[in-house]
Amino acid sequence: xxxxxxxxxxxxxxxxxxxxxxxxxxxxxxxxxxxxxxxxxxxxxxxxxxxxxxxxxxxxxxxxxxxxxxxxxxxxxxxxxxxxxxxxxxxxxxxxxxxxxxxxxxxxxxxxx
Amino acid sequence: xxxxxxxxxxxxxxxxxxxxxxxxxxxxxxxxxxxxxxxxxxxxxxxxxxxxxxxxxxxxxxxxxxxxxxxxxxxxxxxxxxxxxxxxxxxxxxxxxxxxxxxxxxxxxxxxxxx
Numbered sequence: 001x002x003x004x005x006x007x008x009x010x011x012x013x014x015x016x017x018x019x020x021x022x023x024x025x026x027x028x029x030x031x032x033x034x035x036x037x038x039x040x041x042x043x044x045x046x047x048x049x050x051x052x053x054x055x056x057x058x059x060x061x062x063x064x065x066x067x068x069x070x071x072x073x074x075x076x077x078x079x080x081x082x083x084x085x086x087x088x089x090x091x092x093x094x095x096x097x098x099x100x101x102x103x104x105x106x107x108x109x110x111x112x113x
Numbered sequence: 114x115x116x117x118x119x120x121x122x123x124x125x126x127x128x129x130x131x132x133x134x135x136x137x138x139x140x141x142x143x144x145x146x147x148x149x150x151x152x153x154x155x156x157x158x159x160x161x162x163x164x165x166x167x168x169x170x171x172x173x174x175x176x177x178x179x180x181x182x183x184x185x186x187x188x189x190x191x192x193x194x195x196x197x198x199x200x201x202x203x204x205x206x207x208x209x210x211x212x213x214x215x216x217x218x219x220x221x222x223x224x225x226x227x228x
Binding site for chain 1 (some may be wrong): 117119145147149155156157158159162164170172191204206207208216217218219220221222224
């Protein structure tokens with residue numbers, strides 16, 4: 001089962017910031033928080049990932065709660081091209097043969113022009 | 114950035130035939146590759162995890178004799194759908210990763226239609 005829960009869908013206006021939440025209350029100390037997004041008929045695209053500290057890159061920012069039981073993906077200025085399904089997943093950073101990545105249902109983000 | 118090449122992007126085959134899907138990491142060594150299938154309007158469902166040089170680990174309910182996975186090198190994994198049937202029609206996606214604290218990189222998927 002997926003270890004993360006996200007709202008099914010969200011809506012935002014173009015050129016406004018978007019905050020996509022994710023709950024992962026059973027996160028372990030070695031789990032990284034990853035975010036991916038998927039456009040129709042394409043494979044998912046990496047957005048950002050982090051462990052404890054907030055992270056920024058050219059696509060987005062990742063805000064991680066102090067207890068790490070939740071995180072928020074922030075798109076600073078949404079465009080129509082950001083309309084996609086966003087997935088938050090956990091990946092254990094320990095090197096082991098049980099490495100598996102389970103996707104939840106994700107959040108479908110609609111951008112209104 | 115890192116690139117994963119998956120092909121074919123689309124394949125139509127007749128019921129009873131086998132189809133091979135390739136997944137290549139182009140500029141990094143993929144110690145682990147994941148295979149997913151995705152039905153319309155649904156999330157990705159993990160089928161199996163493969164580590165280079167080892168047998169793949171299949172998820173519950175996925176038939177290993179039907180979905181043959183080979184991960185013979187650090188840059189190539191293949192998924193063969195054997196004796197395909199219409200219910201195997203789906204979108205198959207591979208993902209590759211180096212270290213476990215690094216991002217996953219996904220192929221663009223293979224749309225399989227079995228007639």
